[in-house]
Amino acid sequence: MQMAVRKVTMADIAKLAEVSVTTVSHVLNETRFVADEPRRRVLAAVAETGYTPNSVARSIATSTTETIGLALPAMSKPAFTDLLVHIEAEVRSTRYSLLLIDTEDDPARELRVVQELHARRVDGVLIAPSKRRAPAMKFLAERGIPTVVIDRFVSKKFDQVGVENTESTATLVDHLVEVGHRRIAMISGFPGLSTTSERVSGFEKGLERHGLAADPQLMISGHGDEQHANDAVHRLLALPGPPTALITGNNLMTIGAMRALTELDLEVPRDVALAGFDDFPWADLFRPRLTTVAQPSSEIGQTAVQLLVQRIADPERPPRTLRLASRFMHRESCGCR
Amino acid sequence: MQMAVRKVTMADIAKLAEVSVTTVSHVLNETRFVADEPRRRVLAAVAETGYTPNSVARSIATSTTETIGLALPAMSKPAFTDLLVHIEAEVRSTRYSLLLIDTEDDPARELRVVQELHARRVDGVLIAPSKRRAPAMKFLAERGIPTVVIDRFVSKKFDQVGVENTESTATLVDHLVEVGHRRIAMISGFPGLSTTSERVSGFEKGLERHGLAADPQLMISGHGDEQHANDAVHRLLALPGPPTALITGNNLMTIGAMRALTELDLEVPRDVALAGFDDFPWADLFRPRLTTVAQPSSEIGQTAVQLLVQRIADPERPPRTLRLASRFMHRESCGCR
């Protein structure tokens, strides 16, 4: 073992081992039989020089990078951070590496991100699209780039995987109604996203099956972020007939709602009940402990990666759309005992 | 705009635009003047074919990938997830992309990760090393691969950036002593890490400047994870002279301690005070609200990326070790009013 020389290449190894580059390539990749003697010399030369194969050169020769591109909107949002962690874990179990870029949920930027990913010739793309007909998705479809859509469903032409939203949200309504609530408000996410519309549908569906009408005044957009949700709660509770229970469309909005309620000197669940989409780590240390619907982030991440690997292997495979079951986390903010 | 053809290359564009590949390259990279007419034809050809430059080929020609490799241990740990998010944000503002791999805090795996990163010829590496003299660090040093160490300091020969640990922890002790505590316990992180030893030193230093002796019985390893911390608290409180206050070495251990205390039917801060390293998002929704020392994750991430970019630009630059100031988050688990 010695200080690595400037730049060791396969040719150097070949010379040192007194064989051809072909042989070096074959022993390194175990891609055809090589007799013991030359093979040993190659390995020795590799060890001696500290040679590390150049996979960039390999990529250009094989036109495959063994890389998966992950395009997420707002990695800092807990649900996506969570997804990211599980995706990375699953990718790690394959032969692929992960190239990570945040799209900032901006369609124009998202297109640039996807173009960059393609320029880098990733073998496949994992993406949570900004909107249904985003230019980025058109780009991916046109080039036939292996793609799996996560979290936000946009088209059955892609493989897609995310949480089941409708029934999950309806479950929250069921529960609140059973506890006695009749005026339930929904603070929904960013308009136009499938997650938002599906959760809103679930809200309506839930009310409907209890014979309750959805009061438009009680359905308000929280734009998926904390501040808007905070504002929404203030408006909701200033209504002539304020809601007695709140459902929030994601965890950031749940936080916003909690803080708004505190500002209004209202106690959960005594004054207002609360239940939200997305769970929290250490939810048991919150006061009150929040009743939520938890996404199966781990399964979503695993499934997404597996679907992508399969699609890369077989581009003709019929696409699948998977809606994974959520888990109802019954705690105390819903007000039952 | 049409369906993209099988594989468009620069040669195709050249032919279509009736210029040489050189000219195509130059208009695309804006690397030398090209007259209006040919330039327009090139751009038209690019638009017509939907050509996307192959940066793998570019990399192999320029021997630079414009990629930064990020090697983190346990991405799922909150402090690292946090760092990751901020690092990605900063990388996004440069011309680099981010290749992400988890080392699982295992030295052997870490070496493989670093080798893989080098095989992919990343221009630089950001790493939170598993231990001081890890083989991976030797590998990086030997090849002269531009490297910035984050969070865990290992050697002044590298650029390094992380939070200031010693004084930060001492501050926690100061505070607890001022509130009247004399028997303070420290639940420390994984042995051998600089973060752990520095925080332990800070603990001792804090006691010392109040004329208090460090009782070995009250210094116990929580191995950086929740379960060990939980066990530690149980043992601590079973002592003949149990501590009246606890300091935890990171947020996971703080959670473990909180749960252990709940199991013991002890209330914070009435029965036992608690203060920990690492802050939590939405700490205001915890009960009790935790007094902590917050890492400047955003600054650490930004600084790390900036240091790395500078080192890539100038490998001869003298290395710098930066310890960034923490923020004391005074809330209520410390028991003062």
Place this chain on the structure above:
DNA sequence: CTGTTAGCGCGTTCAA
């Protein structure tokens, strides 16, 4: 102002 051509480091026929 633009083109010819030689690499970059590796995989892979094709031949021997």
Place this chain on the structure above:
DNA sequence: TTGAACGCGCTAACAG
């Protein structure tokens, strides 16, 4: 059982 030589797509002298 092994090697020579070409090609992957692009950049960069060098030449004109």
